[in-house]
Amino acid sequence: MDTSNLRREHLITFLIKSAGYSAIVFVGMIFIFLLLEGLPAIQEVNLSSLFSSRWYPIEDYFGILPLIGGSIIITIGAIMIAVPFGIGTAVYLSEIAPRWIRDILKPFIEILGGLPSVVLGFLGMLVLAPFLRKLLDLPTGLTALTGAVLLGGIAIPTVVSVAEDALDAVPKSFRDASLAMGATEWQTIWRVTLPAARSGVLTSIMLGVGRAIGETMTVMMVTGNAPILPKGISDLFSPVRTMTATIAAEMGEVANGSVHYHILFLIGIVLFLISLIVNITASAVVFRQKKRQERILS
């Protein structure tokens, strides 16, 4: 290669490398910014009041537990809906459905994933909430359950995409071997294919969790935003307030540098850490899976 080609190669390698590393740099910078703006809250508000159960910032009640609890219970509810429907759909699409059904169904699922969350929130507020109120005889339809149903719907396309790819990647020889030994189709799917695709399926669930925890507009419109600390699964039927909705609703009104401002950033740090933990757990599971598979195959 002559020098100009060599230089171009170096330049392109450098650009691609920086694009790759820039992701780490951006995430790092965001985290540092969050820490700078959020950590002063720990000095300004003592820890016992931070972990109290009353959130009313305009009168200096800064208990963030109800908010964390709200996000968690909605995510749990969303996962309870997204996992059966999502994994089930993925199994159907990759193992059972004939080619032509798959070609029609897949685009529709992608469209469901592309729906703006505000639109879903609007539909939830006007249609789903009254429906659930009448169906379950609740005081109001604006509850964690409504939020969980909508979030489950939003997470399903993510779960389906990734899980379906993981199931596709299982070698045909696995299925053939199982069927040749006399197993039924369902036995093959449940005991051979799904376990083989375990890491991808788990990743898809983790991605669904990440999607659900970070959702803002939908939950702000349908969960009622009442800062009640959920104490058990039955609190799925009561209104909740999520961390994301709190930040969205209150960030506009805080004076720069005030205690409320710092507390909102602290909530942002908590959200960031939860996402981080979810992603690290998913990666760790996948990593251990790969290690195990390497040991078995070698």
Add this chain to the structure above:
Amino acid sequence: MKISGVILLVISICALILPGCSQISPSSEGSPATISTIENKGSDTIVNLALAWAEKYQEIRPSVQLSVTGGGSGTGIAALINGTVDIANASRRMKEEEKQKAIDNGSDPVEFIIAKDAIAIIVNLENPVDNLTLEQISDIYSGKINNWQELGGDDRPIVRLSRETNSGTHVYFLEEVIRLGQKENKTLFSSNTLLLPSSEGIGAEIRQNPNAIGYDGLGYVTDDLKVIGVAAVGSEVFILPSATTVNSGEYPIARDLYMYTNGTPTGAIQEYLDWIFSEDAQKIVEELGFVPVSK
């Protein structure tokens, strides 16, 4: 190949830099010949009124650009403290700490009362309850009364609806209704009060939920919502909100609506505020369901 690469690079750099070059600073008052911009931000109660005013004003004064945003009284006041807005709309008074913060930041808030508003207590059309005393409303919202039966209605749980904490309406309701205007009272909203992000959210929930009770500015009450008659503390007469009862002082939950400027207004901002107190502008106030002021 090389020259076209360089041209591409130059064009992309320009495309990135040029948008940053045009900046309209918030307070640009010019002579009537140039276009000046007035930034107006704050209360969601006032936002429809401010928009209607802005549209009308631009007809008679096309050289002034008015930009109106909502976000709640708290947002508008915060913007005034930060110096990023010309006029802040607020449906509640600025607190002393806020005024002090503004002064510390170099702003000098000047207050104008631009209209009056009644807070209507609204329930579902099917709800048989017609009248409530102020103490009963306070007890409902602080969590002491939990079933409509205790007020003579059906056996249904009470679902309380409210605006978010950044709303001036919320703060006014906390101080004047829940705390009955007493400064020492520290009662709070019951923690299961639903905090909805907009008046439309409150209306949508009340329209289809017979358990619900909510409050909002009179201008936002539509015909498919039922308004409750309110009796003041110590009174036995239940009054429905209207322009007449607000101006006569009979309706107990009425408030002033404010606009705050940074220092005594001059130039385009002063002309706009003078116009707001004129008959044309106050007629728009009436059309939107608020109560006009006379100056």
